[in-house]
């Protein structure tokens with residue numbers, strides 16, 4: 322099975338490449354800028370059609386949540402029009418598409434866990450642009466799985482865990498919000514789930530089409546996530562800091578963040594027969610790689 326992934330240096334793209342290595346039945350090809358640029362639909366179409374994939378994984382996105390507030394045109398160009406171009410290219414190539422979306426499509430003002438049929442109601446530009454992308458993908462390519470995930474981290478590139486370890490290297494105490502709840506998701510676990518969905522779509526399983534939630538098992542708030550990162554790091558002699566819990570109001574950010582974006586992954590688990598590991602177990606594994614500095618930084 323040939324899988325074309327959009328984006329070459331992103332967390333999920335790199336995790337997919339790593340996860341598929343040594344599995345000859347999974348031929349994962351990464352396609353990023355400048356060859357495939359989501360600002361340039363013609364480059365997207367040409368790259369996908371030329372590659373003749375069985376499945377396209379639409380991983381590339383405009384993911385700078387705060388910056389999106391100041392440049393909504395760019396966020397929508399990439400996350401909505403760009404996603405539509407990926408889905409159209411996949412349809413033209415006769416390929417199915419796995420498209421990644423986010424917990425931030427929800428308002429986060431309801432208790433409990435969100436299921437796929439709950440109404441989305443994004444409260445920031447990033448979330449609005451990703452919701453527009455979901456709708457465009459579903460319209461353009463009937464053989465689609467839209468996977469909403471959350472709080473993705475990995476040894477690759479910039480994410481909350483690398484930010485926390487970076488801050489801890491220079492100070493004793495870090496202030497972290499404790500009133501935003503969600504499901505930390507290791508990119509490696511997400512990649513495993515994506516490969517399972519890709520296989521099911523390629524095999525023509527009708528149940529594999531639709532919208533699904535896939536995130537790490539169990540939930541916490543950002544302060545709890547930070548404490549776990551530091552606990553694992555200090556165990557291995559890496560940087561750590563005391564976590565001072567604050568509320569969102571006391572940690573102003575450009576973009577509004579949902580307070581409760583916990584996702585129910587029951588539909589994914591039932592459909593694909595697989596559950597992501599407990600977020601703490603994956604956190605231990607990822608932080609170990611970060612502390613060991615096993616992975617070089619982004620090659621920019």
Ligand SMILES: NC(=O)C1=CN([C@@H]2O[C@H](COP(=O)(O)OP(=O)(O)OC[C@H]3O[C@@H](n4cnc5c(N)ncnc54)[C@H](OP(=O)(O)O)[C@@H]3O)[C@@H](O)[C@H]2O)C=CC1
Nearest residue numbers: 328329330331332333358359381382384421423470472473
């Ligand atoms: N990170 C997270 O916490 C979450 C992510 N998601 C979604 O999951 C998916 C994967 O996220 P993740 O791997 O973390 O993302 P990253 O932020 O790690 O990587 C984003 C990728 O998108 C690429 N990209 C950005 N703009 C363009 C463009 N104009 N043309 C081509 N490529 C572009 C980047 O390319 P380059 O390497 O050239 O910069 C990079 O490869 C995304 O769809 C995201 O919305 C959902 C929930 C949480």
Ligand SMILES: Cc1cn([C@H]2C[C@H](O)[C@@H](COP(=O)(O)OP(=O)(O)O[C@H]3O[C@@H](C)C(=O)[C@@H](O)[C@H]3O)O2)c(=O)[nH]c1=O
Nearest residue numbers: 384386423424471472473481484496497498543572578
């Ligand atoms: C750096 C830092 C952040 N925070 C807070 C700010 C924010 O509310 C929360 C998370 O901050 P970040 O900017 O790392 O995370 P954020 O950019 O909101 O992460 C989101 O990215 C997009 C792409 C998604 O799709 C979401 O699922 C989610 O992962 O932590 C602190 O409280 N203290 C700190 O020192």
Ligand SMILES: [Mg+2]
Nearest residue numbers: 384385386387
């Ligand atoms: Mg961010």
